[in-house]
Amino acid sequence: MYAKFPDGAARRTDPAAAAEVLYDAVIVGGGIAGAIVASRLGEAGKRVLILEAGPAEDLTLRGYEAYLDRFYSAISKDNQAPYPVVANAPMPRGTDARRIFPGAPDASAYIVQNGPFATDTTYTRVLGGTTMHWEAKTLRMLPEDFRMRTLYGEGADWPLGYEDLAPYYTEAEREIGVSADVEDQAYLGITFDEGYVFPMKGLPLSYLDRMVAGDIDGMPVELDGEKRELRVRPFPQGRNGIPNPAYDGGKGYVPRGAVSTYQVEVGGRCQGNNNCVPICPVQAKYNAGKTLAAALRTGRVDLVAQAVAHKVHVDERTGRVTEIEYRRYDRPDSPGFTTMRARGRLFVLAANAVENPRLMLASGLRSSSGLMGRNFMDHAYLLAWALLPEVAGTFRGTNCTGGITDLRGGRFRRRQAAFSVDIHNDGWGWARGAPMTDLIDLVDAGGRYGESLRQGLVDRVSRQLQLAFMVEVPADPSNRVTVDPAITDSLGNMRPILTYDIPEYTMRGVAYARQLSKRIFARLGAEDHTAYDPAFWGYAVHTGEGYEIRGGNHLAGTHVMGRDPSTSVVNADQRCWDHENLYLVGGGSMPTVGTSNVTLTVAALCLRSVRVMLAQLASETAPIHLTSHGAARGRSPEVAQ
Amino acid sequence: MTDQSFEEFLHLSVDLTAFEETELLGTGLAHQYLAKVRAACGGEVVSALLDAHRAARADAADGVGGHDPAVLDRALRHRIFSDDRLGPVARNVIKLWYAGMWYGLPPEWTDCYGARTAAETATVTAASYQEGLLWPAIGANPPGAKAPGYGSWAQPPRIDDRYLRGGAK
Ligand SMILES: Cc1cc2nc3c(=O)[nH]c(=O)nc-3n(C[C@H](O)[C@H](O)[C@H](O)COP(=O)(O)OP(=O)(O)OC[C@H]3O[C@@H](n4cnc5c(N)ncnc54)[C@H](O)[C@@H]3O)c2cc1C
Ligand code: SF4
Numbered sequence: 063m064y065a066k067f068p069d070g071a072a073r074r075t076d077p078a079a080a081a082e083v084l085y086d087a088v089i090v091g092g093g094i095a096g097a098i099v100a101s102r103l104g105e106a107g108k109r110v111l112i113l114e115a116g117p118a119e120d121l122t123l124r125g126y127e128a129y130l131d132r133f134y135s136a137i138s139k140d141n142q143a144p145y146p147v148v149a150n151a152p153m154p155r156g157t158d159a160r161r162i163f164p165g166a167p168d169a170s171a172y173i174v175q176n177g178p179f180a181t182d183t184t185y186t187r188v189l190g191g192t193t194m195h196w197e198a199k200t201l202r203m204l205p206e207d208f209r210m211r212t213l214y215g216e217g218a219d220w221p222l223g224y225e226d227l228a229p230y231y232t233e234a235e236r237e238i239g240v241s242a243d244v245e246d247q248a249y250l251g252i253t254f255d256e257g258y259v260f261p262m263k264g265l266p267l268s269y270l271d272r273m274v275a276g277d278i279d280g281m282p283v284e285l286d287g288e289k290r291e292l293r294v295r296p297f298p299q300g301r302n303g304i305p306n307p308a309y310d311g312g313k314g315y316v317p318r319g320a321v322s323t324y325q326v327e328v329g330g331r332c333q334g335n336n337n338c339v340p341i342c343p344v345q346a347k348y349n350a351g352k353t354l355a356a357a358l359r360t361g362r363v364d365l366v367a368q369a370v371a372h373k374v375h376v377d378e379r380t381g382r383v384t385e386i387e388y389r390r391y392d393r394p395d396s397p398g399f400t401t402m403r404a405r406g407r408l409f410v411l412a413a414n415a416v417e418n419p420r421l422m423l424a425s426g427l428r429s430s431s432g433l434m435g436r437n438f439m440d441h442a443y444l445l446a447w448a449l450l451p452e453v454a455g456t457f458r459g460t461n462c463t464g465g466i467t468d469l470r471g472g473r474f475r476r477r478q479a480a481f482s483v484d485i486h487n488d489g490w491g492w493a494r495g496a497p498m499t500d501l502i503d504l505v506d507a508g509g510r511y512g513e514s515l516r517q518g519l520v521d522r523v524s525r526q527l528q529l530a531f532m533v534e535v536p537a538d539p540s541n542r543v544t545v546d547p548a549i550t551d552s553l554g555n556m557r558p559i560l561t562y563d564i565p566e567y568t569m570r571g572v573a574y575a576r577q578l579s580k581r582i583f584a585r586l587g588a589e590d591h592t593a594y595d596p597a598f599w600g601y602a603v604h605t606g607e608g609y610e611i612r613g614g615n616h617l618a619g620t621h622v623m624g625r626d627p628s629t630s631v632v633n634a635d636q637r638c639w640d641h642e643n644l645y646l647v648g649g650g651s652m653p654t655v656g657t658s659n660v661t662l663t664v665a666a667l668c669l670r671s672v673r674v675m676l677a678q679l680a681s682e683t684a685p686i687h688l689t690s691h692g693a694a695r696g697r698s699p700e701v702a703q
Numbered sequence: 704m705t706d707q708s709f710e711e712f713l714h715l716s717v718d719l720t721a722f723e724e725t726e727l728l729g730t731g732l733a734h735q736y737l738a739k740v741r742a743a744c745g746g747e748v749v750s751a752l753l754d755a756h757r758a759a760r761a762d763a764a765d766g767v768g769g770h771d772p773a774v775l776d777r778a779l780r781h782r783i784f785s786d787d788r789l790g791p792v793a794r795n796v797i798k799l800w801y802a803g804m805w806y807g808l809p810p811e812w813t814d815c816y817g818a819r820t821a822a823e824t825a826t827v828t829a830a831s832y833q834e835g836l837l838w839p840a841i842g843a844n845p846p847g848a849k850a851p852g853y854g855s856w857a858q859p860p861r862i863d864d865r866y867l868r869g870g871a872k
Contacts, residue, residue, distance in 0.1 A: 459857075
């Protein structure tokens with residue numbers, strides 16, 4: 063099956079005409095969250111408008127290849143390298159991060175970093191959103207991640223449990239197209255329906271993974287009185303593998319290939335390009351373009367691109383949202399714009415956990431809980447790197463095929479953060495810019511050329527092992543996104559200001575991670591080359607030891623869900639307590655991030671919310687009258703949690 | 704650009720990279736690389752580099768068409784790598800072949816030898832990244848291109864045995 067993006071769909075909607083339509087739902091953001099909501103509402107017969115900040119040609123193969131060419135030609139192959147820089151819808155870039163000195167926020171890049179901790183976390187503002195360059199690990203959260211407060215006295219409890227989300231995880235795994243084997247993924251309380259298999263079979267572990275497994279499988283670890291044994295386990299992946307014939311009670315699964323081209327050419331199985339981040343050349347990796355194509359094919363979903371939501375307008379009396387005011391820029395490279403508005407019965411902000419609160423706060427909507435923008439979370443990554451005693455053929459496969467997940471849960475979470483460990487198939491790339499830095503060093507400083515250079519490269523690069531510890535960060539209200547009317551981008555939109563520090567709880571997990579990495583390297587007989595540079599922008603000191611901490615791009619927490627309107631922004635359905643026809647969807651709703659990359663959970667939450675949106679649309683059937691100051695009225699259903 | 708200097712550039716490149724002439728030609732980029740070095744550093748520097756290389760090979764010639772590797776190594780170090788003007792250019796030629804990128808030469812070099820264009824870091828073409836010799840040297844594909852196929856990553860790497868044995872430490 064190939065995902066055809068309907069011809070001209072990115073441009074077929076005239077914004078002026080759209081302003082006259084009262085949509086069933088207006089969605090801000092064409093990433094995975096917005097695309098899932100749009101496709102499901104469209105399929106249910108609802109009229110939907112998507113406002114997308116980035117420029118959008120149709121998602122054609124040619125457009126995709128332009129991304130690729132930009133990537134191949136780029137001098138800096140950082141994770142935004144394939145994507146065009148658009149001043150009217152700016153985005154953060156990993157290379158932006160600078161060390162922050164007390165009292166001197168860094169406003170040099172799009173996100174104003176207030177510190178004290180500087181982060182290189184990024185997201186992408188193009189059609190398809192950040193899934194264009196995500197790595198596509200798709201772990202479910204552990205059941206205990208939803209009950210952190212009750213179980214461990216840390217973080218928060220969700221208003222939902224694993225069992226509530228499980229059916230939506232299953233649906234999200236279908237939507238994304240996940241390759242994994244149940245026998246590898248049922249651990250630490252993760253359960254699957256009787257007879258469940260993933261849509262596609264698990265991707266094989268890399269040669270490097272198996273070399274690590276040779277020494278690590280069975281390694282004993284004791285933490286907080288609990289004994290366990292480590293093992294190298296494959297990760298579930300949102301990239302095409304071999305379809306599992308047993309899927310869906312024997313119906314099987316047809317992988318979705320590249321958008322707008324035939325799968326025989328590209329978009330079939332993952333081919334091991336080792337370039338998942340920042341761009342999969344063959345679209346074996348899921349991107350939200352696949353879901354958007356389906357949404358647009360319903361014929362009921364309109365898309366206006368180059369449309370940056372500027373303000374959410376609310377009826378003062380009822381709290382209901384009346385319209386979204388947006389700035390439609392004429393050209394990506396010049397600041398001219400037209401102010402437009404979009405009207406609907408429901409509004410869905412799906413612009414991600416930084417942009418959602420940014421827009422709400424810029425609209426003066428702080429949530430009566432006062433929590434809008436607070437509790438910003440991400441994962442904190444600690445890297446550790448070493449040379450294996452033997453050539454492992456590093457730099458092959460997807461960016462990461464396997465890792466160690468045994469320390470994702472357990473009683474020790476009373477004291478310190480849990481983590482998941484990635485074995486990076488791309489060596490010391492993230493930590494030290496390998497393999498280019500090795501090449502340059504061998505040639506310039508090592509005096510290597512010819513045979514000795516080739517030998518040096520094999521010795522230095524093909525034996526590289528990098529472990530990435532993805533450490534959980536609990537919610538802390540002082541970690542937050544704010545805005546300042548004086549700090550705007552070229553279109554006059556307030557820029558996000560991030561205040562972020564790494565909690566002690568996380569740092570205890572970080573310190574333990576480093577200790578564990580030393581044990582792992584010793585067991586492997588590997589030479590530890592890890593060294594943390596005090597001049598590094600994300601250098602953090604904990605009990606006298608310094609660490610380089612990097613951002614995880616797993617944004618969450620900024621419009622947290624809960625049972626009580628005084629301590630949360632949205633309810634379990636991601637509906638705003640303050641605005642009954644407004645949903646804030648995405649990572650921002652998550653009260654904890656646990657140790658899974660957030661997107662599968664984001665997708666599951668959105669699939670769950672769609673049902674509630676449909677129920678709300680059905681119950682509010684009375685004709686809706688909108689006037690410039692009046693707002694739609696109608697009782698919304700009590701929604702079960 | 705004369706045919707002869709192209710030939711000589713290839714010979715130089717073989718010695719600098721330890722890839723064979725056919726492999727270098729197979730990238731389809733040899734002409735563009737020579738042109739890039741000329742454009743960056745000027746024709747005079749390129750001629751001097753090729754002359755020095757010819758002389759180094761002559762030093763090491765064994766009289767029957769081959770050369771003594773140890774003597775050649777010493778001659779290359781003495782005549783080229785330790786030379787203020789030629790050393791940085793030769794190292795850049797290596798990086799050009801391995802990474803497909805011209806790395807800007809430092810101001811010390813451009814101040815002495817002119818050629819401001821040498822200071823600019825640039826990719827040669829989008830293809831040059833994909834053709835970098837670094838990737839075959841480590842038995843991998845350039846990330847994002849020349850995909851080796853599903854599951855290939857589970858196999859041992861295709862790296863010539865002599866580098867597997869020679870190695871460690
Ligand atoms: C390098 C990297 C690797 C990652 N790897 C993984 C991984 O392995 N697994 C995982 O689960 N997650 C991963 N992530 C995170 C993942 O990409 C995000 O969680 C996910 O894409 C979020 O989806 P979203 O739809 O909520 O937001 P986004 O994808 O950010 O989409 C938001 C959309 O809204 C648009 N928008 C923003 N502001 C406005 C506005 N004002 N008006 C109109 N439109 C607007 C944007 O242009 C964009 O299209 C990774 C991220 C990065 C950067
Ligand atoms: S390894 Fe290659 S083919 Fe597979 S998902 Fe990553 S970039 Fe795509």
